Amino acid sequence: MAKTTEETLVQDIADNFQTYLRKGVRFDRVIGSAHTDLDIDDIETLLRIHFVLTDADGNQSKVGVLDFMRQLEDRIRQMKTTTSPESFQYRGEIRGQIDWQGTVKTRARAGRLDEPIFVCTQPEEHYNIDENLVLKRLLSVIHEIVTDDLAYALENPAGYDWRTCLARTDFAAIS
Incomplete structure (x- = not known):
């Protein structure tokens, strides 16, 4: 059986080259020994740049x-994003829709029902999908x-x- 040439081997694996890289195959030793005229110090960096x-x-x-x-x-x-309602406390101002149940509870915890504290619900946009x-x-x-x-x-x-x-x-x- 005749020895396969380097060019034939390269052509045969060209389509599967990324698969070899993902599996962690180190090409620097193979390329260095097959093509001594190439002056490549770091094949991984070269492939990243390519x-x-x-x-x-x-x-x-x-x-x-x-x-x-x-x-x-x-x-x-x-x-694409997702949105979800988020509650925030504001003193003396209203931003968004007032959550009356949350507002009354917050004021009751503080001991002052007439305090200008409001719990407001605002839609919060999330990008981490x-x-x-x-x-x-x-x-x-x-x-x-x-x-x-x-x-x-x-x-x-x-x-x-x-x-x-x-x-x-x-x-x-x-x-």
């Missing part, structure tokens, strides 16, 4: 992080990559021609 710099490049079936970030400002306005938590985690990962892994290239643009793809995306929005 993830952030993905773009559709006109391909409608493909969406990358750069595309996602360009559309984020419009989509963030449509975020499951799908928003996933978005929050994704944005924190992207922010970490941009601020940590790409910091030098963003501060010192000389020699980094690929930065032109970042020009159309405002990563400062996630800071």
Whole structure:
């Protein structure tokens, strides 16, 4: 049986590459021994940077992080939220709907029924629903990559021609 070439192996695993990464396979030893001419010190950082710099490049079936970030400002306005009534105590003012039962109880505990204390109920908007938590985690990962892994290239643009793809995306929005 003939030995499989490196190119054939790479083509065979290309579709499952993310699966290998999620399982914790370390590629730096494999790439270092297979391609000694590559000068890569940290393959994980390189892959993280590649993830952030993905773009559709006109391909409608493909969406990358750069595309996602360009559309984020419009989509963030449509975020789903939940609301629930929250009770607050106010002295001498009313905000929202008065909870008369809570107001009377609060005044009775204080020993003064004529005290200007009001318990008011206001709808409180909550953003921490499951799908928003996933978005929050994704944005924190992207922010970490941009601020940590790409910091030098963003501060010192000389020699980094690929930065032109970042020009159309405002990563400062996630800071």
